[in-house]
Amino acid sequence: MITQAAVFRAVGAPLSIEPITLDAPRASEVQVKVKAVGLCRTDLHVMRGERRVAMAPMVLGHEAAGIVEQVGNAVNGIAPGDHVVLTFIPGCGRCRWCARGLHHLCAQAPRITQGPQLDGSYRRSDAQGRDVGAFCMIGGFAERTVVDQASVIVIDKDVPLDLAALVACGVPAGVGAARHRAKVKAGDSVLVVGCGGDGMNVVQGARLCGATTIIAADVVDAKLDWARGFGATHTVNARGEALTKAVLDLTEGVGVNHAFVCIDPPATLLPAFRATQKAGNVVVTAITPDTVKSIDIPPIELFATQKAVMGAVYGFISPRLQIPELLRLYRTGDLRLAELITRTYALADINQGYADLDAGKNLRGMVLFD
Numbered sequence: 001m002i003t004q005a006a007v008f009r010a011v012g013a014p015l016s017i018e019p020i021t022l023d024a025p026r027a028s029e030v031q032v033k034v035k036a037v038g039l040c041r042t043d044l045h046v047m048r049g050e051r052r053v054a055m056a057p058m059v060l061g062h063e064a065a066g067i068v069e070q071v072g073n074a075v076n077g078i079a080p081g082d083h084v085v086l087t088f089i090p091g092c093g094r095c096r097w098c099a100r101g102l103h104h105l106c107a108q109a110p111r112i113t114q115g116p117q118l119d120g121s122y123r124r125s126d127a128q129g130r131d132v133g134a135f136c137m138i139g140g141f142a143e144r145t146v147v148d149q150a151s152v153i154v155i156d157k158d159v160p161l162d163l164a165a166l167v168a169c170g171v172p173a174g175v176g177a178a179r180h181r182a183k184v185k186a187g188d189s190v191l192v193v194g195c196g197g198d199g200m201n202v203v204q205g206a207r208l209c210g211a212t213t214i215i216a217a218d219v220v221d222a223k224l225d226w227a228r229g230f231g232a233t234h235t236v237n238a239r240g241e242a243l244t245k246a247v248l249d250l251t252e253g254v255g256v257n258h259a260f261v262c263i264d265p266p267a268t269l270l271p272a273f274r275a276t277q278k279a280g281n282v283v284v285t286a287i288t289p290d291t292v293k294s295i296d297i298p299p300i301e302l303f304a305t306q307k308a309v310m311g312a313v314y315g316f317i318s319p320r321l322q323i324p325e326l327l328r329l330y331r332t333g334d335l336r337l338a339e340l341i342t343r344t345y346a347l348a349d350i351n352q353g354y355a356d357l358d359a360g361k362n363l364r365g366m367v368l369f370d
Protein backbone atom coordinates (compact mmCIF):
# COMPACT_ATOMS: atom_id res chain seq x y z
CA MET A 1 0.00 0.00 0.00
CA ILE A 2 0.97 3.66 -0.27
CA THR A 3 1.44 5.55 2.99
CA GLN A 4 2.64 9.05 3.82
CA ALA A 5 5.88 9.24 5.76
CA ALA A 6 8.51 11.70 6.99
CA VAL A 7 11.73 10.52 5.37
CA PHE A 8 15.31 11.34 6.37
CA ARG A 9 17.35 11.82 3.20
CA ALA A 10 20.41 13.89 4.14
CA VAL A 11 22.15 15.29 7.20
CA GLY A 12 21.14 18.90 7.77
CA ALA A 13 18.06 18.69 5.57
CA PRO A 14 14.45 18.79 6.79
CA LEU A 15 12.49 15.57 6.77
CA SER A 16 10.78 14.97 3.45
CA ILE A 17 7.03 14.35 3.60
CA GLU A 18 6.35 11.91 0.79
CA PRO A 19 4.43 8.78 -0.19
CA ILE A 20 6.25 5.47 0.19
CA THR A 21 5.22 1.93 -0.66
CA LEU A 22 4.74 -0.30 2.38
CA ASP A 23 4.76 -4.05 1.80
CA ALA A 24 2.56 -6.47 3.73
CA PRO A 25 3.93 -7.99 6.94
CA ARG A 26 5.86 -11.25 6.69
CA ALA A 27 5.44 -14.26 8.97
CA SER A 28 6.60 -12.75 12.28
CA GLU A 29 5.53 -9.17 11.53
CA VAL A 30 2.67 -6.85 12.32
CA GLN A 31 1.20 -3.96 10.35
CA VAL A 32 0.22 -1.05 12.58
CA LYS A 33 -1.85 2.03 11.84
CA VAL A 34 0.14 4.66 13.73
CA LYS A 35 -2.04 6.95 15.83
CA ALA A 36 0.58 8.96 17.72
CA VAL A 37 4.36 9.37 17.66
CA GLY A 38 6.49 11.55 19.90
CA LEU A 39 9.11 14.02 18.69
CA CYS A 40 12.12 12.69 20.59
CA ARG A 41 15.49 14.44 20.49
CA THR A 42 17.16 11.21 19.36
CA ASP A 43 15.67 11.63 15.88
CA LEU A 44 16.94 15.22 15.83
CA HIS A 45 20.43 13.88 16.54
CA VAL A 46 20.08 11.72 13.42
CA MET A 47 18.91 14.66 11.31
CA ARG A 48 21.97 16.63 12.42
CA GLY A 49 24.43 13.79 11.86
CA GLU A 50 25.19 13.48 15.57
CA ARG A 51 23.76 9.96 15.67
CA ARG A 52 24.88 8.29 12.48
CA VAL A 53 22.65 5.81 10.69
CA ALA A 54 23.77 3.30 8.08
CA MET A 55 21.56 4.43 5.23
CA ALA A 56 19.33 7.05 3.70
CA PRO A 57 16.51 7.27 2.85
CA MET A 58 15.12 6.18 6.21
CA VAL A 59 11.80 6.75 7.98
CA LEU A 60 12.59 8.11 11.45
CA GLY A 61 10.34 8.02 14.52
CA HIS A 62 10.45 5.50 17.34
CA GLU A 63 8.15 6.70 20.17
CA ALA A 64 4.96 5.32 18.67
CA ALA A 65 1.62 3.71 19.44
CA GLY A 66 -1.19 2.55 17.20
CA ILE A 67 -3.70 -0.12 16.21
CA VAL A 68 -2.86 -3.47 14.62
CA GLU A 69 -4.30 -4.00 11.14
CA GLN A 70 -2.64 -7.21 9.93
CA VAL A 71 -0.44 -9.94 11.43
CA GLY A 72 1.80 -12.57 9.87
CA ASN A 73 1.02 -16.27 10.21
CA ALA A 74 3.76 -16.84 12.81
CA VAL A 75 2.71 -14.00 15.12
CA ASN A 76 1.63 -15.00 18.62
CA GLY A 77 -0.47 -13.03 21.11
CA ILE A 78 -1.16 -10.08 18.80
CA ALA A 79 -4.35 -9.71 16.74
CA PRO A 80 -5.95 -7.15 14.40
CA GLY A 81 -7.64 -4.45 16.45
CA ASP A 82 -5.16 -4.63 19.33
CA HIS A 83 -3.78 -1.37 20.68
CA VAL A 84 -0.01 -1.49 20.86
CA VAL A 85 3.11 0.38 21.94
CA LEU A 86 6.21 -0.09 19.78
CA THR A 87 9.57 -0.57 21.47
CA PHE A 88 12.71 0.97 20.00
CA ILE A 89 14.80 -2.02 21.10
CA PRO A 90 13.33 -5.36 20.00
CA GLY A 91 13.10 -8.25 22.38
CA CYS A 92 14.18 -11.08 20.08
CA GLY A 93 13.45 -13.71 22.72
CA ARG A 94 16.42 -15.84 21.66
CA CYS A 95 19.61 -14.11 22.79
CA ARG A 96 21.23 -14.63 26.20
CA TRP A 97 19.82 -11.31 27.44
CA CYS A 98 16.22 -11.91 26.39
CA ALA A 99 16.40 -15.41 27.86
CA ARG A 100 17.02 -13.71 31.23
CA GLY A 101 14.18 -11.22 30.75
CA LEU A 102 16.61 -8.37 30.01
CA HIS A 103 15.01 -7.25 26.75
CA HIS A 104 16.55 -3.77 27.04
CA LEU A 105 19.93 -5.49 26.50
CA CYS A 106 18.77 -7.53 23.48
CA ALA A 107 21.66 -8.59 21.23
CA GLN A 108 19.79 -7.09 18.26
CA ALA A 109 19.92 -3.57 19.75
CA PRO A 110 23.03 -2.45 17.80
CA ARG A 111 21.03 -2.92 14.58
CA ILE A 112 18.46 -0.21 15.31
CA THR A 113 20.43 2.37 13.28
CA GLN A 114 20.95 0.08 10.28
CA GLY A 115 17.61 0.36 8.44
CA PRO A 116 16.45 -3.18 7.56
CA GLN A 117 13.80 -5.19 9.36
CA LEU A 118 14.78 -7.71 12.02
CA ASP A 119 15.10 -10.38 9.30
CA GLY A 120 17.52 -8.20 7.27
CA SER A 121 15.13 -7.30 4.44
CA TYR A 122 13.04 -4.19 3.71
CA ARG A 123 9.31 -3.39 3.65
CA ARG A 124 9.50 0.20 2.38
CA SER A 125 10.43 1.73 -0.95
CA ASP A 126 10.23 5.24 -2.38
CA ALA A 127 8.80 6.52 -5.66
CA GLN A 128 12.04 5.58 -7.45
CA GLY A 129 11.86 2.01 -6.15
CA ARG A 130 14.78 2.38 -3.72
CA ASP A 131 14.74 0.62 -0.36
CA VAL A 132 13.78 2.87 2.55
CA GLY A 133 15.01 1.96 6.02
CA ALA A 134 13.16 2.15 9.33
CA PHE A 135 14.86 3.79 12.29
CA CYS A 136 14.86 1.48 15.32
CA MET A 137 13.15 -1.09 13.06
CA ILE A 138 9.99 0.99 13.63
CA GLY A 139 9.83 3.95 11.22
CA GLY A 140 7.06 5.57 13.22
CA PHE A 141 6.88 8.88 11.31
CA ALA A 142 4.35 7.36 8.92
CA GLU A 143 0.64 6.70 8.68
CA ARG A 144 1.35 2.96 8.78
CA THR A 145 4.34 0.82 9.61
CA VAL A 146 5.37 -2.84 9.59
CA VAL A 147 7.43 -4.11 12.54
CA ASP A 148 8.48 -7.47 13.91
CA GLN A 149 6.43 -8.82 16.82
CA ALA A 150 9.63 -8.47 18.88
CA SER A 151 8.96 -4.71 18.91
CA VAL A 152 5.27 -4.85 19.87
CA ILE A 153 3.60 -4.70 23.28
CA VAL A 154 -0.18 -5.03 23.49
CA ILE A 155 -1.86 -2.60 25.90
CA ASP A 156 -5.38 -2.11 27.23
CA LYS A 157 -7.67 -0.19 24.89
CA ASP A 158 -8.78 2.32 27.52
CA VAL A 159 -5.41 4.12 27.46
CA PRO A 160 -5.42 7.08 25.01
CA LEU A 161 -2.90 6.27 22.29
CA ASP A 162 -1.20 9.66 22.44
CA LEU A 163 -0.39 8.96 26.09
CA ALA A 164 0.54 5.37 25.32
CA ALA A 165 3.14 6.60 22.81
CA LEU A 166 4.94 8.41 25.64
CA VAL A 167 5.70 5.15 27.41
CA ALA A 168 7.50 3.88 24.31
CA CYS A 169 10.62 5.94 25.06
CA GLY A 170 10.87 9.11 27.16
CA VAL A 171 8.83 8.05 30.17
CA PRO A 172 10.49 4.66 30.77
CA ALA A 173 13.90 6.16 30.04
CA GLY A 174 13.52 8.70 32.82
CA VAL A 175 11.32 7.00 35.38
CA GLY A 176 13.26 3.76 35.01
CA ALA A 177 16.63 5.47 35.38
CA ALA A 178 15.57 6.66 38.82
CA ARG A 179 13.75 3.53 39.93
CA HIS A 180 15.78 0.74 38.37
CA ARG A 181 19.27 2.05 37.52
CA ALA A 182 20.10 4.40 40.40
CA LYS A 183 17.50 2.74 42.67
CA VAL A 184 16.65 5.99 44.41
CA LYS A 185 15.39 5.44 47.96
CA ALA A 186 12.99 7.34 50.18
CA GLY A 187 14.74 10.37 51.65
CA ASP A 188 17.45 10.53 48.95
CA SER A 189 18.57 13.68 47.18
CA VAL A 190 18.61 13.88 43.38
CA LEU A 191 19.96 16.24 40.71
CA VAL A 192 18.45 16.16 37.21
CA VAL A 193 20.48 18.02 34.56
CA GLY A 194 18.33 18.72 31.51
CA CYS A 195 14.56 18.77 31.97
CA GLY A 196 13.39 17.56 28.58
CA GLY A 197 11.72 14.27 27.70
CA ASP A 198 14.07 12.07 29.75
CA GLY A 199 14.84 14.52 32.52
CA MET A 200 11.28 15.45 33.40
CA ASN A 201 10.53 11.78 33.80
CA VAL A 202 13.57 11.31 36.03
CA VAL A 203 11.96 13.99 38.19
CA GLN A 204 8.75 11.93 38.21
CA GLY A 205 10.67 8.74 38.95
CA ALA A 206 12.55 10.33 41.85
CA ARG A 207 9.26 11.57 43.29
CA LEU A 208 7.76 8.08 42.98
CA CYS A 209 10.77 6.70 44.87
CA GLY A 210 10.24 9.13 47.74
CA ALA A 211 13.24 11.42 47.17
CA THR A 212 12.89 14.44 49.42
CA THR A 213 15.28 16.77 47.57
CA ILE A 214 14.86 16.87 43.79
CA ILE A 215 16.94 19.58 42.11
CA ALA A 216 16.01 20.27 38.48
CA ALA A 217 18.65 22.06 36.39
CA ASP A 218 18.17 23.55 32.94
CA VAL A 219 18.97 26.74 31.04
CA VAL A 220 15.33 27.25 29.93
CA ASP A 221 13.23 28.84 32.67
CA ALA A 222 9.99 27.42 31.26
CA LYS A 223 11.30 23.89 31.75
CA LEU A 224 12.19 24.68 35.35
CA ASP A 225 8.63 25.90 35.88
CA TRP A 226 7.31 22.64 34.41
CA ALA A 227 9.69 20.63 36.59
CA ARG A 228 8.13 22.02 39.75
CA GLY A 229 4.80 20.66 38.58
CA PHE A 230 6.30 17.19 38.16
CA GLY A 231 7.88 17.08 41.62
CA ALA A 232 11.08 19.16 41.69
CA THR A 233 11.70 20.74 45.08
CA HIS A 234 14.41 23.12 43.83
CA THR A 235 15.40 24.53 40.44
CA VAL A 236 18.70 25.86 39.12
CA ASN A 237 19.43 27.80 35.93
CA ALA A 238 23.20 27.43 35.66
CA ARG A 239 25.98 25.71 33.72
CA GLY A 240 29.38 24.21 34.53
CA GLU A 241 31.02 25.15 37.81
CA ALA A 242 28.11 27.45 38.65
CA LEU A 243 25.79 24.45 38.53
CA THR A 244 28.06 22.45 40.82
CA LYS A 245 28.27 25.32 43.31
CA ALA A 246 24.50 25.85 43.30
CA VAL A 247 23.86 22.18 44.06
CA LEU A 248 26.50 22.07 46.80
CA ASP A 249 24.96 25.19 48.35
CA LEU A 250 21.57 23.46 48.40
CA THR A 251 22.99 20.31 50.01
CA GLU A 252 25.19 21.87 52.73
CA GLY A 253 28.32 21.18 50.72
CA VAL A 254 27.77 17.42 50.59
CA GLY A 255 26.18 16.94 47.16
CA VAL A 256 23.30 14.75 46.04
CA ASN A 257 22.97 10.99 46.36
CA HIS A 258 22.20 10.64 42.66
CA ALA A 259 22.81 12.87 39.63
CA PHE A 260 21.21 12.25 36.23
CA VAL A 261 22.77 13.63 33.05
CA CYS A 262 19.89 14.03 30.62
CA ILE A 263 21.37 16.53 28.15
CA ASP A 264 24.76 17.11 26.48
CA PRO A 265 27.03 14.80 28.53
CA PRO A 266 30.29 16.35 27.24
CA ALA A 267 29.32 19.63 28.91
CA THR A 268 27.28 18.42 31.87
CA LEU A 269 28.76 15.16 33.13
CA LEU A 270 31.71 16.63 35.05
CA PRO A 271 29.65 19.35 36.81
CA ALA A 272 27.05 16.72 37.72
CA PHE A 273 29.78 14.35 38.94
CA ARG A 274 31.23 17.05 41.17
CA ALA A 275 27.77 17.87 42.52
CA THR A 276 27.35 14.25 43.67
CA GLN A 277 28.38 13.14 47.14
CA LYS A 278 30.99 10.49 47.87
CA ALA A 279 29.92 6.98 46.83
CA GLY A 280 26.96 8.47 44.96
CA ASN A 281 25.63 7.55 41.53
CA VAL A 282 25.89 9.49 38.26
CA VAL A 283 23.52 8.13 35.60
CA VAL A 284 23.76 9.15 31.93
CA THR A 285 20.51 8.92 29.97
CA ALA A 286 21.41 11.34 27.14
CA ILE A 287 22.99 10.55 23.78
CA THR A 288 26.42 11.98 23.01
CA PRO A 289 27.32 12.82 19.38
CA ASP A 290 29.26 10.05 17.65
CA THR A 291 32.20 12.39 17.13
CA VAL A 292 32.83 12.67 20.88
CA LYS A 293 35.18 9.88 21.93
CA SER A 294 35.81 10.72 25.59
CA ILE A 295 34.53 12.80 28.49
CA ASP A 296 36.93 14.24 31.03
CA ILE A 297 36.59 13.00 34.60
CA PRO A 298 39.97 13.09 36.37
CA PRO A 299 40.74 9.48 37.36
CA ILE A 300 41.94 10.56 40.82
CA GLU A 301 38.51 12.09 41.49
CA LEU A 302 36.78 8.90 40.39
CA PHE A 303 39.07 6.81 42.60
CA ALA A 304 39.05 9.04 45.67
CA THR A 305 35.31 9.81 45.73
CA GLN A 306 34.24 6.22 44.94
CA LYS A 307 31.34 7.39 42.79
CA ALA A 308 29.67 5.17 40.21
CA VAL A 309 29.17 6.47 36.65
CA MET A 310 26.68 4.39 34.67
CA GLY A 311 24.53 4.46 31.56
CA ALA A 312 20.81 3.76 31.36
CA VAL A 313 18.88 2.83 28.23
CA TYR A 314 15.14 2.20 28.54
CA GLY A 315 15.45 2.84 32.25
CA PHE A 316 17.60 -0.29 32.64
CA ILE A 317 14.68 -2.69 32.69
CA SER A 318 12.79 -4.69 30.09
CA PRO A 319 10.12 -2.56 28.39
CA ARG A 320 7.88 -5.62 28.50
CA LEU A 321 7.86 -5.28 32.27
CA GLN A 322 8.08 -1.52 32.62
CA ILE A 323 5.51 -0.33 30.08
CA PRO A 324 2.54 -2.14 31.68
CA GLU A 325 3.76 -0.99 35.10
CA LEU A 326 3.93 2.64 33.98
CA LEU A 327 0.41 2.47 32.55
CA ARG A 328 -0.83 1.11 35.90
CA LEU A 329 0.80 4.09 37.63
CA TYR A 330 -0.95 6.40 35.15
CA ARG A 331 -4.31 4.82 35.97
CA THR A 332 -3.80 5.33 39.71
CA GLY A 333 -2.87 8.97 39.18
CA ASP A 334 0.72 8.49 40.34
CA LEU A 335 2.28 9.16 36.92
CA ARG A 336 1.57 12.26 34.87
CA LEU A 337 1.37 11.65 31.13
CA ALA A 338 -1.03 14.15 29.56
CA GLU A 339 0.93 17.01 31.13
CA LEU A 340 4.05 15.96 29.20
CA ILE A 341 2.50 16.83 25.82
CA THR A 342 3.09 20.51 25.12
CA ARG A 343 1.81 20.68 21.55
CA THR A 344 0.49 18.37 18.85
CA TYR A 345 1.28 18.45 15.11
CA ALA A 346 0.14 16.96 11.85
CA LEU A 347 2.75 14.89 9.99
CA ALA A 348 3.12 17.73 7.47
CA ASP A 349 4.26 20.03 10.30
CA ILE A 350 6.88 17.69 11.77
CA ASN A 351 9.81 19.94 10.88
CA GLN A 352 8.17 22.80 12.75
CA GLY A 353 7.76 20.45 15.68
CA TYR A 354 11.48 19.79 15.74
CA ALA A 355 12.22 23.49 15.43
CA ASP A 356 10.03 24.06 18.49
CA LEU A 357 11.86 21.29 20.37
CA ASP A 358 15.22 22.78 19.50
CA ALA A 359 14.05 26.22 20.65
CA GLY A 360 13.07 24.84 24.06
CA LYS A 361 9.36 25.48 23.50
CA ASN A 362 8.19 21.91 23.98
CA LEU A 363 8.49 19.33 26.68
CA ARG A 364 7.14 16.76 24.25
CA GLY A 365 5.66 17.49 20.87
CA MET A 366 3.42 14.78 19.46
CA VAL A 367 2.42 13.96 15.88
CA LEU A 368 -1.16 12.73 15.76
CA PHE A 369 -2.81 10.86 12.88
CA ASP A 370 -6.51 10.62 12.05
